[in-house]
Structures are given as C-alpha cells and as structure tokens.
Amino acid sequence: MSHDCVSCALNPQRLEVVAGSHDFVVVVAGNPNTGKSTVFNALTGLRQRSGNWPGTTVTRAEGGYRHNGRGYKVVDLPGVYSLRSATGEEDVARAYLENGIHDVTVVVVDATRLERHLGLVLQILQVTHHVVVALNLVDEAERHGIVVDTRRLARSLGVPVVATAARRGRGIADLMSSVESVATGSFTSRVRRPPNEDLSDDDAALVVFAEADRIARFCVRTEGRRVRQRVDGALDRVLTHRVWGFVVMALLFFAVFWFTIAGAAVPSDLLYRLLVQDGHAVVRDLLGGAPWWLTGLVADGVYLGTAWVIAVMLPPMAIFFPLFTLLEDFGYLPRVAFNLDRLFAAAGAHGKQSLTMMMGYGCNAAGVTATRIIDSPRERLIAVITNNFSICNGRWPTLILMGTIFIGQLAPPGAAGLVAAASVVLVAVLGIVMTLVVSWMLSKTVLRGATSVYSLELPPYRPPQVLRTIYTSIIDRTLKVLRRAVVMAAPAGAVIWLIGNVDVVGESLAAHLVHGLDPLGLALGLNGVILLAYVVAIPANEIIIPAILLLTMTVGPVDFGVPGGVLLELGDAETASVLIEAGGWTLLTGVNLMLFSLLHNPCSTTVLTIWKETRSLKWTATATLLPLALAFLVTFLTATAARLT
Numbered sequence: 096m097s098h099d100c101v102s103c104a105l106n107p108q109r110l111e112v113v114a115g116s117h118d119f120v121v122v123v124a125g126n127p128n129t130g131k132s133t134v135f136n137a138l139t140g141l142r143q144r145s146g147n148w149p150g151t152t153v154t155r156a157e158g159g160y161r162h163n164g165r166g167y168k169v170v171d172l173p174g175v176y177s178l179r180s181a182t183g184e185e186d187v188a189r190a191y192l193e194n195g196i197h198d199v200t201v202v203v204v205d206a207t208r209l210e211r212h213l214g215l216v217l218q219i220l221q222v223t224h225h226v227v228v229a230l231n232l233v234d235e236a237e238r239h240g241i242v243v244d245t246r247r248l249a250r251s252l253g254v255p256v257v258a259t260a261a262r263r264g265r266g267i268a269d270l271m272s273s274v275e276s277v278a279t280g281s282f283t284s285r286v287r288r289p290p291n292e293d294l295s296d297d298d299a300a301l302v303v304f305a306e307a308d309r310i311a312r313f314c315v316r317t318e319g320r321r322v323r324q325r326v327d328g329a330l331d332r333v334l335t336h337r338v339w340g341f342v343v344m345a346l347l348f349f350a351v352f353w354f355t356i357a358g359a360a361v362p363s364d365l366l367y368r369l370l371v372q373d374g375h376a377v378v379r380d381l382l383g384g385a386p387w388w389l390t391g392l393v394a395d396g397v398y399l400g401t402a403w404v405i406a407v408m409l410p411p412m413a414i415f416f417p418l419f420t421l422l423e424d425f426g427y428l429p430r431v432a433f434n435l436d437r438l439f440a441a442a443g444a445h446g447k448q449s450l451t452m453m454m455g456y457g458c459n460a461a462g463v464t465a466t467r468i469i470d471s472p473r474e475r476l477i478a479v480i481t482n483n484f485s486i487c488n489g490r491w492p493t494l495i496l497m498g499t500i501f502i503g504q505l506a507p508p509g510a511a512g513l514v515a516a517a518s519v520v521l522v523a524v525l526g527i528v529m530t531l532v533v534s535w536m537l538s539k540t541v542l543r544g545a546t547s548v549y550s551l552e553l554p555p556y557r558p559p560q561v562l563r564t565i566y567t568s569i570i571d572r573t574l575k576v577l578r579r580a581v582v583m584a585a586p587a588g589a590v591i592w593l594i595g596n597v598d599v600v601g602e603s604l605a606a607h608l609v610h611g612l613d614p615l616g617l618a619l620g621l622n623g624v625i626l627l628a629y630v631v632a633i634p635a636n637e638i639i640i641p642a643i644l645l646l647t648m649t650v651g652p653v654d655f656g657v658p659g660g661v662l663l664e665l666g667d668a669e670t671a672s673v674l675i676e677a678g679g680w681t682l683l684t685g686v687n688l689m690l691f692s693l694l695h696n697p698c699s700t701t702v703l704t705i706w707k708e709t710r711s712l713k714w715t716a717t718a719t720l721l722p723l724a725l726a727f728l729v730t731f732l733t734a735t736a737a738r739l740t
C-alpha cells in the first residue's frame with residue numbers, strides 16, 4: 096500500500112544515479128525547512144517547490160550545473176530530523192544518504208537554529224567525510240543578531256562551511272567552489288573519530304547531541320536581545336489561540352477568497368472580451384473559406400472552449416496562488432494545522448491532514464502527493480480519500496459563476512458581489528465540514544485505528560519576498576495549471592461540438608444523451624445537460640461551464656437563431672438568461688450544481704495520482720466513487736427537500 100512507493104525508493108538499484116554528462120554527483124540534505132530546495136534552486140537555476148513548513152519536499156528532485164568546466168548533478172532530498180528516524184519521506188532521504196552513489200553531500204543548516212541542526216551534520220559525518228556545510232539563512236540570522244563564526248565551525252567539523260542566503264543567491268558561488276574542492280579532493284576533510292560501536296542507539300544519539308551543543312556554543316554568538324523569539328511568541332499567542340486563532344483564520348481565508356473573486360472580475364471580463372468575443376470573430380474570419388464543419392469544429396469547438404477556460408481561470412489563479420504562497424512562506428500554514436489539530440484528532444485523522452487539505456485547494460493531485468508527510472498508512476488513506484473536498488482550481492470558476500448569477504442576484508445590487516463571494520466561501524467551509532465528517536466515518540468503519548501522536552515543528556515566521564513570490568507563483572503554478580487546462584479544454588471543445596452536430600435519427604447525439612440523462616438529472620435537482628457535461632469533463636473539471644453552455648444551446652428548446660458556440664460570448668447576465676430560458680434552470684439547479692461541484696469524483700489526473708500513491712485498486716475506487724455517491728445523495732436530498740417546501 097502507501098509505503099510501496101517508498102520501499103521502491105529504498106531499492107538500491109533505484110538509488111543509482113544514471114550516468115550522464117556530469118563528472119560529480121552532489122546531494123543536498125539537511126533538517127526539514129532549512130532551505131535545501133532553495134539552495135538546490137540557486138545551484139541549478141531550477142524552480143523546485145519551496146515553502147515555509149517542514150515537509151515541502153516529499154520526493155527527490157534532480158538537476159545540474161556546470162562550474163569551472165565540470166558538470167555537477169544535484170539531487171534535492173526531503174528533510175530528515177535524524178539518520179535514525181524512519182518515516183515515509185524521510186526514508187527516501189536516509190536511504191539515499193547511506194547508500195546513494197554521490198561524491199559530495201551538501202548539508203544545509205539553519206544559521207538561526209544551529210544547535211538543533213548540528214546533530215544531523217555529525218551523524219552524516221559518521222557516514223561520509225565528503226561533506227560541505229551550507230550555513231543557510233544567514234540573512235535571517237543577521238536580522239536577529241545571531242553571529243556564527245564559520246571558521247570555528249569549519250575547524251570543529253573538519254569540513255568546509257559556507258555562509259549562504261540562498262533565497263538571494265548569496266554565497267552560492269563560494270558553495271560551488273567548496274563543492275569543487277571536496278569533489279576533486281583538493282580539500283581533504285579531517286577524518287573524525289568513529290563512533291563507539293558499543294553504545295546503544297540512544298546513547299549514541301546522546302553523545303552526538305552533546306557534541307552538537309558544545310560546538311554550537313563554541314561558534315554562535317547572540318548579540319542584542321532575542322527580539323525574534325518575543326515577536327514570534329506574541330504572534331503565536333494570537334494565531335494559535337483557542338478562540339482568536341479561529342477568528343483570524345476565518346478572516347484570512349475569507350480575505351483570500353474575496354480578493355480572488357473580486358480582483359478577478361475586471362481582468363476576467365477583459366480577457367473574455369478579447370479572447371472570447373473578439374478572438375472568436377477573428378478565428379471565424381480566418382477560416383472564412385473553409386467548409387462549415389471545419390469552421391464549427393475549430394472556431395466554435397476547440398477555440399471557444401480553450402479561450403473560455405483561459406479567460407475564466409487565469410485571473411483568479413494569478414491572484415489566489417501568490418496570496419496563498421505568501422501565507423505559506425510567512426509560516427502561517429503550520430499554524431492552521433496546529434489550530435485544526437484537535438478537530439482532525441476528533442475525526443480520527445492525522446493533524447497534518449489540514450496541511451494536505453490546504454495543498455488541495457490549488458490542485459487535488461498535489462494535495463494527494465503531499466499526504467506523504469503523514470506516516471501512518473491508515474491516516475494517510477483518510478487524507479487521500481478526503482482531499483477531493485478541497486476545492487481545486489478547476490472548480491472555482493463554476494462556483495463563482497453560479498454564486499454570481501443565482502445567489503448574488505438575490506441580494507440588492509450593491510451587495511451582490513459580497514453575497515456571491517460569501518456563498519462561495521460557504522461552499523468551501525462545507526468542504527472542510529465534509530472532510531471532517533467523511534474522515535470520521537472512515538476512521539470509525541473501514542479505516543479504524545489509533546490516532547498518531549506527532550510533533551509538528553512550528554517554523555519561524557519569515558517575511559516573504561513579495562515580488563518574487565508573485566513572479567514565481569504565476570510562472571510556476573498558474574501557467575502550469577493553465578497549460579493543463581488548455582490541453583484538456585481543446586479536445587473537449589471538439590467533442591462537445593461533434594456530439595452537438597452529429598445527427599442520429601433526427602436528433603443530435605448530444606440531444607439523445609441529454610434526454611436519456613434528464614430523469615436522473617432532474618431527480619438530483621440538476622439536469623441531463625449538467626450530467627453529460629460532467630462526463631465530458633472527467634479529464635478536467637475546468638471545462639464544465641463551457642460544456643454546459645454549449646450543450647444547453649445545442650439541445651435547448653429556445654432557438655436563439657445564432658450559430659453554434661456564439662452563446663459563449665455572453666456576459667454573466669446573458670448567461671443567466673440562457674440557462675434559465677433555454678435550460679429551464681432554477682435557483683435549485685444553481686445551488687445543486689455548486690454542491691455537486693464540491694462533492695463529485697476527482698478529475699482523472701487526481702485519480703491517476705491516487706493510484707500511483709496507493710497502488711491499490713480498492714482505495715483508488717473508493718476515493719473515486721465515495722465522493723460521487725455523496726454528491727448524488729446530497730443533491731437528491733436537497734432537491735427532494737426543495738420540492739416538498
């Protein structure tokens with residue numbers, strides 16, 4: 096089960112680095128959250144994910160650089176607390192450090208917490224002498240009046256020590272030179288006394304930590320008062336307070352969603368006019384001489400589907416990801432995990448599940464991979480199965496549109512936006528409630544077992560780099576997700592156009608399918624169009640709304656007298672009137688679509704990721720079908736209740 100992937104990482108064959116055009120292999124190791132991935136990125140110029148919480152990296156990443164005419168292959172590992180520990184993602188790192196074929200180990204330590212991180216350095220030195228210590232985060236140490244004497248440290252350890260501030264690239268050139276001198280043998284590390292073989296593991300650990308403490312006291316000087324601890328402490332008293340912690344959390348998340356929804360409105364509108372309205376006309380013109388079906392397929396199917404997805408998804412993602420990353424880099428996410436810990440424990444789940452839940456807000460596939468930070472297989476499965484209730488990017492647009500045209504409309508015009516945002520936030524909160532309820536149900540039935548006791552290290556608050564965060568989260572996350580959406584939207588647009596235009600016994604194929612699905616759809620307070628759209632959108636949820644609009648127009652009773660696809664050029668108000676007049680939608684349809692969107696099965700990418708992570712057909716099927724069954728049940732209940740009143 097979940098540890099299969101870890102054990103194959105433990106397989107020594109997998110640990111061999113494939114020979115390529117490099118002369119040396121360098122591995123970056125260290126305690127969690129010390130900036131290993133940031134050092135890796137600075138060395139290689141890559142953009143491996145970093146974040147201010149322990150457990151950001153769960154698998155190893157590889158890259159390379161050239162220095163003085165030699166090629167270096169670099170491997171970034173998950174953090175380890177100790178070479179003796181044995182949790183999921185730590186195993187990957189530990190096995191690599193002990194058996195991996197590498198020439199130099201760069202051990203990254205946090206200059207502000209040297210005493211805690213030297214233990215691991217000493218343990219690694221018992222395995223290899225080819226070590227360079229990257230004393231990272233020296234910028235933060237300077238800010239807090241902590242001075243580390245690198246010469247003394249290097250002398251005590253017998254290996255080169257380089258001060259770095261990897262986020263700004265400081266010290267990286269020196270680090271490369273030191274790596275070179277250790278790799279080529281021009282620097283000979285001092286061989287340390289081997290550990291006493293007769294000691295028990297516990298005693299050996301005590302010896303190591305006593306030495307770490309001695310070296311740290313010898314090399315670290317703290318100037319001035321420990322302002323940082325006071326500030327961090329004061330912040331934590333509020334942010335992790337039993338009552339205020341929740342208040343701040345609710346306000347912060349409301350603010351993030353509200354900024355996303357309100358801030359995306361204007362740019363979305365602009366893109367919409369540019370890509371969907373003007374762009375569509377241009378594409379049709381360009382295809383002027385082509386046969387009608389080609390124009391239809393390309394302009395009304397592929398182009399419109401894709402343009403719609405970009406216009407609707409790009410702005411909210413470009414706002415949501417940077418905001419979320421700023422909170423993450425500041426160090427807020429582990430505090431949320433701390434606050435929600437009791438709720439998750441009461442639900443029989445692991446406290447770290449709140450971290451994986453939050454990763455799911457961008458993309459459930461990412462959330463599922465992040466569950467590797469949970470060691471217990473039982474609790475990890477609960478986290479995998481319930482990640483679906485974190486609303487991913489593909490689903491925000493549907494919620495926002497439904498909230499705007501069905502719920503916002505109920506409020507007076509001035510408050511419409513706020514009410515629409517509130518309805519979306521309410522659905523998100525419902526998602527958290529569902530996560531807890533389903534976790535509880537699973538832990539009481541098929542996934543019974545003890546709740547793990549774990550220690551969550553609260554990382555220090557770190558002022559994030561605002562501009563850089565905005566830049567990297569737009570380039571890395573937003574564009575990556577968008578590319579995927581577009582790749583999925585183009586063929587889906589073509590499929591929808593085709594089934595809408597291929598006639599079978601007097602009706603289009605789409606009409607046959609929609610009418611077949613109508614009875615079930617209406618019983619759920621939805622309709623056949625919505626269900627068919629969800630089938631077409633199994634590869635990617637992003638295309639639900641364009642699929643619904645195109646299908647409504649194709650099979651709806653009202654003839655708008657316009658060629659296929661053109662209805663997608665409508666704004667919110669017109670979209671509403673199309674859905675209501677041609678599709679026969681009511682408030683119930685809008686609300687139930689929101690509920691269905693929250694609950695239904697994960698997209699195909701996520702299902703594939705669940706399979707890769709669990710290697711179990713049973714659990715992959717459970718994670719796929721349980722949410723779908725819930726979606727049917729909840730929408731059926733609300734539809735029935737609505738009909739009775």
Ligand SMILES: Nc1nc2c(ncn2[C@@H]2O[C@H](COP(=O)(O)OP(=O)(O)OP(=O)(O)O)[C@@H](O)[C@H]2O)c(=O)[nH]1
Pocket residue numbers: 126127128129130131132133134144145146147148149150151152153172173174175231232233234235259260261262263423424557
């Ligand atoms: N101020 C400052 N922040 C840094 C520096 N290096 C890394 N950080 C920040 O520290 C946090 C942790 O960095 P990562 O590179 O993700 O750390 P990691 O060691 O790979 O973490 P895990 O993979 O979770 O073990 C991020 O928020 C980084 O932006 C630095 O030199 N200075």
Ligand SMILES: [Mg+2]
Pocket residue numbers: 131132133144145151152172173174
């Ligand atoms: Mg990392």
